[in-house]
Amino acid sequence: MLTEERQQIILEQLKLHNIVKLHDLIPLTGASESTLRRDLQDLENCRKLLRIHGGAQNVISLHEEPALSQKAAVHINEKKMIGQTAANLVQNHEVIFLDSGTTIQFMIPYLIEHNDLLVITNSVDNASMLADYNVNTFLPGGKLKSSTKALVGANIIQTLENYHFDRAFLGTNGFSVEAGYTTPDPEEAAIKSLAIAQSNQAYVLSDSSKFSQVSFSRFATLEDVPLITDKLSDKEISILSKYTKITEAI
Amino acid sequence: MLTEERQQIILEQLKLHNIVKLHDLIPLTGASESTLRRDLQDLENCRKLLRIHGGAQNVISLHEEPALSQKAAVHINEKKMIGQTAANLVQNHEVIFLDSGTTIQFMIPYLIEHNDLLVITNSVDNASMLADYNVNTFLPGGKLKSSTKALVGANIIQTLENYHFDRAFLGTNGFSVEAGYTTPDPEEAAIKSLAIAQSNQAYVLSDSSKFSQVSFSRFATLEDVPLITDKLSDKEISILSKYTKITEAI
């Protein structure tokens, strides 16, 4: 087996399980421990993974390879459609706020359709991808939250208070009639709320699987912000549309 | 068998398996190892495939080519050693500034040796990696420069003026006796200069290949900031050490 084959197997396993043990790789590749160690080293050198004691762990890549992560990532096509629908709402010369989260990230490839945008985002991953797509981007300063790679804290709040956006696009961990739009981290919730307040028009993007999911902190009620989502059942639509405007991405 | 036929077979196999071993091609084509080597060379020259040790790989591979980015990264071991040496200078509980650039990035894995660090960086890539390694990180706000994914502009300058660092670690595009430390972009140079001014102790990290390279804007003279680099020749050391303190990573 060739070096490249082995390394691809390692990366596949990583996409699949997020973590992989060195010893599990030995039967999978037929290579020796030493060789696999070297492979892990090489892959870490080009930032494809993070070595840990006993194996390696996935590093959530900046511009994730759509083809590769297809299996791992869920609702890719839904998110793509939602991203495109949302991006179509943007007009040339606007200033827009992009929240963190994968769904929001799917907007970025479609943003290049528009000229002279200025994007403000609190997500380091989004920022990296926006740079790849050559979009004018500004990052407000803040504390970096390791788990989501989003900027949070008093500092960013203070900064955002001085800014105003034509449109803001928010992600969410769940939405329901009773709880509204919710997310686990209150600090991130505070930023979402503020971004909504500072924008002429805000939208929440979420695939339909998040319906009736409730997380810890609410950042908006359904009435506050319209929802862009994929195909919902008729029943779900009739319930939700009493409370908010729904756009279905097709 | 004609040359064209053979190469066609190679490309077919490549389409089929994404990777092909040289030895598997010998029975398939009936040609000798030397001939097939030449074929692979030819096909690589016209970008039909990517040669790897033991065979060849599809160019339009589903998976990105690890071989490519791996080979592209130069002076990896030197940078690792420099990164480790620099990281060893850090003490627990310190506040440090990390510049953008790959050499600086190699410090990050070694930073986790220290407790309770706070890292300020103007590089989105660094920030992402720091998050992977769970290091306390703060990003000053600024305009995102697409090419280097570094934050620049008046805003970040203003922010950094209010901060003070125990140590600052800077990258450079070149260093020479006459020109000092230089980098192409004046905006990035301004940030480097400011970071030096706002720190108790600053260091420039650079592999020895940058010696006598000169870029557009100087951000410091050799006298201003000590240099951490890898093995230099005795002559180079004797020249440089007249002007600055040199630490050789071993």
Added chain:
DNA sequence: CCATATTCGGTCAAAATCAATCATAAAATA
């Protein structure tokens, strides 16, 4: 806290692969 078991990084020699060269034979050209 210590003892034990893994895991790690480095070194080494063997094996595989590579690039370069050379001679031969077929094909093309004169």
Added chain:
DNA sequence: TATTTTATGATTGATTTTGACCGAATATGG
């Protein structure tokens, strides 16, 4: 036909990869 060009296969020494080994570093369980 004679000569050049081209493709091929064999050979060689250099380079790369690999697996095994070992002491050091790191987890694990009491």
